[in-house]
Amino acid sequence: MKLYEKLADEIAEAVRRGVFAAGERIPSVRQASQQHGVSIKTVLHAYALLESRGIVETRPQSGYFVRDGATAAVGGAGEPRLSRPAAPPIPPVAAAVDVSRLVLSTLRSIGAHDAVPFGSPYPDPSLFPWRRINQYANAIARRHSSWNLIDDLPPGNPELIRQIARRYAENGVPVDPGEIVITLGATEAINLSLQAVAKPGDTVAVESPTYYAMLHAIERLGMRAIEIATHPLDGIDVDALAEVIGRQKIAACMVMPNFQNPLGFRMPDARKRQLVELLAAHDIPVIENDVYQELYYGDTRPSTLKNFDTKGLVLHCASFSKSLTASYRIGWAMPGRYRAQVEKLKFLNTLTTPSVPQVAVADYLRQDGYDRHLRHVRKVYHQQASIMTAMVQRFFPAGTRMSAPQGGYVLWVELPERVDSMRVYQAALARSITVGPGMMFSTGDAFRNFIRLNYSYPWTAQTEAALKTLGELVARMA
Amino acid sequence: MKLYEKLADEIAEAVRRGVFAAGERIPSVRQASQQHGVSIKTVLHAYALLESRGIVETRPQSGYFVRDGATAAVGGAGEPRLSRPAAPPIPPVAAAVDVSRLVLSTLRSIGAHDAVPFGSPYPDPSLFPWRRINQYANAIARRHSSWNLIDDLPPGNPELIRQIARRYAENGVPVDPGEIVITLGATEAINLSLQAVAKPGDTVAVESPTYYAMLHAIERLGMRAIEIATHPLDGIDVDALAEVIGRQKIAACMVMPNFQNPLGFRMPDARKRQLVELLAAHDIPVIENDVYQELYYGDTRPSTLKNFDTKGLVLHCASFSKSLTASYRIGWAMPGRYRAQVEKLKFLNTLTTPSVPQVAVADYLRQDGYDRHLRHVRKVYHQQASIMTAMVQRFFPAGTRMSAPQGGYVLWVELPERVDSMRVYQAALARSITVGPGMMFSTGDAFRNFIRLNYSYPWTAQTEAALKTLGELVARMA
Numbered sequence: 001m002k003l004y005e006k007l008a009d010e011i012a013e014a015v016r017r018g019v020f021a022a023g024e025r026i027p028s029v030r031q032a033s034q035q036h037g038v039s040i041k042t043v044l045h046a047y048a049l050l051e052s053r054g055i056v057e058t059r060p061q062s063g064y065f066v067r068d069g070a071t072a073a074v075g076g077a078g079e080p081r082l083s084r085p086a087a088p089p090i091p092p093v094a095a096a097v098d099v100s101r102l103v104l105s106t107l108r109s110i111g112a113h114d115a116v117p118f119g120s121p122y123p124d125p126s127l128f129p130w131r132r133i134n135q136y137a138n139a140i141a142r143r144h145s146s147w148n149l150i151d152d153l154p155p156g157n158p159e160l161i162r163q164i165a166r167r168y169a170e171n172g173v174p175v176d177p178g179e180i181v182i183t184l185g186a187t188e189a190i191n192l193s194l195q196a197v198a199k200p201g202d203t204v205a206v207e208s209p210t211y212y213a214m215l216h217a218i219e220r221l222g223m224r225a226i227e228i229a230t231h232p233l234d235g236i237d238v239d240a241l242a243e244v245i246g247r248q249k250i251a252a253c254m255v256m257p258n259f260q261n262p263l264g265f266r267m268p269d270a271r272k273r274q275l276v277e278l279l280a281a282h283d284i285p286v287i288e289n290d291v292y293q294e295l296y297y298g299d300t301r302p303s304t305l306k307n308f309d310t311k312g313l314v315l316h317c318a319s320f321s322k323s324l325t326a327s328y329r330i331g332w333a334m335p336g337r338y339r340a341q342v343e344k345l346k347f348l349n350t351l352t353t354p355s356v357p358q359v360a361v362a363d364y365l366r367q368d369g370y371d372r373h374l375r376h377v378r379k380v381y382h383q384q385a386s387i388m389t390a391m392v393q394r395f396f397p398a399g400t401r402m403s404a405p406q407g408g409y410v411l412w413v414e415l416p417e418r419v420d421s422m423r424v425y426q427a428a429l430a431r432s433i434t435v436g437p438g439m440m441f442s443t444g445d446a447f448r449n450f451i452r453l454n455y456s457y458p459w460t461a462q463t464e465a466a467l468k469t470l471g472e473l474v475a476r477m478a
Numbered sequence: 479m480k481l482y483e484k485l486a487d488e489i490a491e492a493v494r495r496g497v498f499a500a501g502e503r504i505p506s507v508r509q510a511s512q513q514h515g516v517s518i519k520t521v522l523h524a525y526a527l528l529e530s531r532g533i534v535e536t537r538p539q540s541g542y543f544v545r546d547g548a549t550a551a552v553g554g555a556g557e558p559r560l561s562r563p564a565a566p567p568i569p570p571v572a573a574a575v576d577v578s579r580l581v582l583s584t585l586r587s588i589g590a591h592d593a594v595p596f597g598s599p600y601p602d603p604s605l606f607p608w609r610r611i612n613q614y615a616n617a618i619a620r621r622h623s624s625w626n627l628i629d630d631l632p633p634g635n636p637e638l639i640r641q642i643a644r645r646y647a648e649n650g651v652p653v654d655p656g657e658i659v660i661t662l663g664a665t666e667a668i669n670l671s672l673q674a675v676a677k678p679g680d681t682v683a684v685e686s687p688t689y690y691a692m693l694h695a696i697e698r699l700g701m702r703a704i705e706i707a708t709h710p711l712d713g714i715d716v717d718a719l720a721e722v723i724g725r726q727k728i729a730a731c732m733v734m735p736n737f738q739n740p741l742g743f744r745m746p747d748a749r750k751r752q753l754v755e756l757l758a759a760h761d762i763p764v765i766e767n768d769v770y771q772e773l774y775y776g777d778t779r780p781s782t783l784k785n786f787d788t789k790g791l792v793l794h795c796a797s798f799s800k801s802l803t804a805s806y807r808i809g810w811a812m813p814g815r816y817r818a819q820v821e822k823l824k825f826l827n828t829l830t831t832p833s834v835p836q837v838a839v840a841d842y843l844r845q846d847g848y849d850r851h852l853r854h855v856r857k858v859y860h861q862q863a864s865i866m867t868a869m870v871q872r873f874f875p876a877g878t879r880m881s882a883p884q885g886g887y888v889l890w891v892e893l894p895e896r897v898d899s900m901r902v903y904q905a906a907l908a909r910s911i912t913v914g915p916g917m918m919f920s921t922g923d924a925f926r927n928f929i930r931l932n933y934s935y936p937w938t939a940q941t942e943a944a945l946k947t948l949g950e951l952v953a954r955m956a
Contacts, residue, residue, distance in 0.1 A: 103825075111629060134619045137619075191826070191827060216826045220827060351665045
């Protein structure tokens with residue numbers, strides 16, 4: 001198959017899955033060229049092919065649009081289609097943040113082990129090599145009778161830091177091992193990074209919807225959040241952000257460029273660069289939550305904001321909780337020019353990250369089973385993304401739209417506008433089914449009719465029955 | 479031996495050890511009665527006996543004083559004697575806090591395993607049942623293949639909470655299990671407690687010297703510390719605190735009433751009550767760091783500030799790090815009326831304390847080996863306190879004074895005034911000996927000529943040689 005045919009098929013598939021709905025513009029030739037890493041000529045070829053198939057049409061001065069009836073042409077169900085960026089109030093207003101009570105009570109109910117875990121934020125641990133990692137931990141605990149708190153003080157265990165740095169270097173991310181600070185999960189990395197660059201009362205720009213861990217960090221320090229329109233495929237709207245920056249003081253920006261939770265997009269390189277450059281021009285630090293970096297679909301690993309950072313303004317945060325072991329709580333920060341502050345705050349906040357888990361993970365990484373594990377997990381998640389997408393199409397009522405995840409393991413589902421996802425959440429819980437209500441992902445109620453679904457667990461008859469039940473609940477409320 | 483003879487011997491021993499120096503007042507009859515839990519009559523008998531032995535004398539309207547030459551009467555060396563409360567600048571001034579760099583660099587150098595660990599803040603782990611606890615942890619990890627982050631969300635594992643509550647109840651501390659929040663060590667409990675009651679810029683009253691973890695919590699949140707004169711035997715000077723409260727706004731008070739680090743005192747019950755009542759009268763919350771509660775010498779367990787709390791203003795913080803296992807980082811807060819805020823902050827700060835360590839500790843506590851372990855550790859520490867005290871007397875130059883620890887495992891040593899403990903620290907480190915420099919325990923330099931010595935490790939020929947070397951270093955600088 002020729003490259004332009006492959007690209008045309010990919011876009012046709014996106015139309016089929018509702019990523020681009022009838023009447024919507026598909027990426028410009030230049031955008032598509034950057035996103036897919038192909039020449040302008042290849043894109044022009046692909047678009048001509050799509051046009052000849054009746055899937056897109058050109059409009060003068062405007063670009064390429066999905067034709068009415070195109071979904072029939074590609075075999076899709078017409079609905080659901082891609083959720084669109086929430087229109088923020090104009091001008092957007094910084095809001096005090098108080099979302100943690102809802103998140104905690106949601107997580108608590110999800111914690112009931114017999115519930116169907118569509119609402120879980122965590123990957124199915126059964127895919128994870130926890131047995132091997134526990135073996136390393138046991139061996140270490142036996143070896144070091146006198147292990148105590150003074151071992152592996154901040155910045156952390158040197159061998160673990162070396163292993164993390166090696167992985168970044170191998171993946172083309174510029175890294176100085178001396179920059180890495182080990183933390184208690186990405187949660188602490190994000191908290192400390194934000195504390196290093198902003199103070200109570202400051203305003204922080206976030207995506208909309210945004211991952212609630214970002215909102216928690218803002219809430220913890222008594223800052224304010226301003227939500228920036230975010231495209232479900234391309235990420236934060238850099239122009240909208242520029243406009244906000246022109247109008248008011250923004251102390252920091254927090255984003256999740258790769259496989260954002262909940263939208264699942266992979267921000268194109270050009271847009272990552274544009275974002276970093278905009279913020280650099282205003283000397284605004286950006287906290288990058290990259291916990292899903294290893295869970296990409298397809299063959300190409302995503303870049304990070306660090307790849308485009310020339311001024312040390314990117315505070316990159318990540319962890320092994322979503323890709324290796326959640327229970328060990330090993331995360332890290334690469335805080336650029338704020339490295340000294342983050343290390344100090346780590347020491348003040350929790351003194352040290354426990355040693356044995358640090359060394360156990362380092363031992364595991366050195367044995368080189370990690371890449372094999374990741375290849376397997378990526379394949380499974382990618383397959384399960386297709387299943388979940390198809391099943392939502394099948395069981396949910398007309399008017400339902402959804403995201404097109406490019407990595408990770410969550411689907412963002414926009415329900416018909418009348419549906420209140422908190423009511424869905426309650427009704428589902430009564431049937432031992434959990435969902436993530438959209439209200440967790442914003443300071444306001446723009447996502448009142450959205451839910452997040454976790455598809456990391458194996459698809460079983462029970463899962464399917466639960467999703468059917470969920471679809472019926474939603475249909476009744478629509 | 480009669481009770482009054484026993485009491486007289488104890489006081490004679492305190493004089494011999496320099497706790498009470500020539501010319502100093504010993505506790506009033508009423509104080510001694512409360513401290514030792516004996517009748518006024520018994521104290522009067524004991525004091526009469528001491529007078530007849532030429533150890534104390536009465537002064538009209540003033541009380542009982544140690545006679546000149548009394549140390550000869552009790553066989554002591556005359557010096558060293560008890561360090562006195564640092565005279566704070568009058569009026570005391572709230573200071574910005576920036577002590578963490580010094581502490582971190584000190585801990586790092588202590589982390590070198592071949593150095594003699596007089597400077598370590600942690601107990602010798604070889605006395606601890608780490609092997610059994612690790613066995614529990616391994617068994618749990620094997621049992622729960624799907625253990626993940628959602629288990630044991632804040633407030634924490636219910637069985638661990640129940641076990642902690644049971645111990646308090648058995649020891650006469652009023653406790654509602656619903657009040658307990660599990661944290662990542664006492665460090666996090668203290669941090670979150672302070673954050674729940676005060677905000678950046680606020681002034682917090684602390685002991686002088688104060689344990690640096692308290693100063694870290696203040697530094698972390700950008701608050702200010704005001705140091706209150708603290709008696710080496712009785713704890714914080716409640717009158718001095720009252721005076722400060724009368725003069726300026728104090729947002730919170732942070733104390734360590736039992737076996738304070740570094741002074742080692744056990745605050746008498748009457749004084750604890752007085753402190754709680756003063757703060758309650760002004761609605762000022764008090765954070766009680768009680769990590770050494772289990773490490774008392776003698777037969778009677780100390781009370782806590784919680785015993786005297788009627789308004790829910792005591793935020794009690796503790797951990798297993800000093801009494802059971804340091805590497806598991808299991809601590810807790812009982813935050814009184816601030817319980818909801820602390821639980822929420824815990825969730826925001828680190829999401830959750832890892833489950834397996836929580837359950838492993840709960841399992842260990844249920845098996846009932848803990849009290850046997852503690853009895854052993856207390857006996858060892860008490861013995862080693864005597865050895866360390868005697869050896870400092872033997873090897874250190876005239877003008878050296880020291881604390882009289884009533885529990886825990888550190889000795890606070892006042893060097894002759896000219897000696898700079900940072901220079902001692904550096905010179906000792908060059909000889910692979912660590913000490914805790916006094917500058918870590920204050921925002922100012924009032925304790926420039928103090929060091930803290932850890933005596934939890936077994937006394938060996940090597941230890942003795944190291945202490946001798948240390949004494950010679952000090953003598954050369956004196």
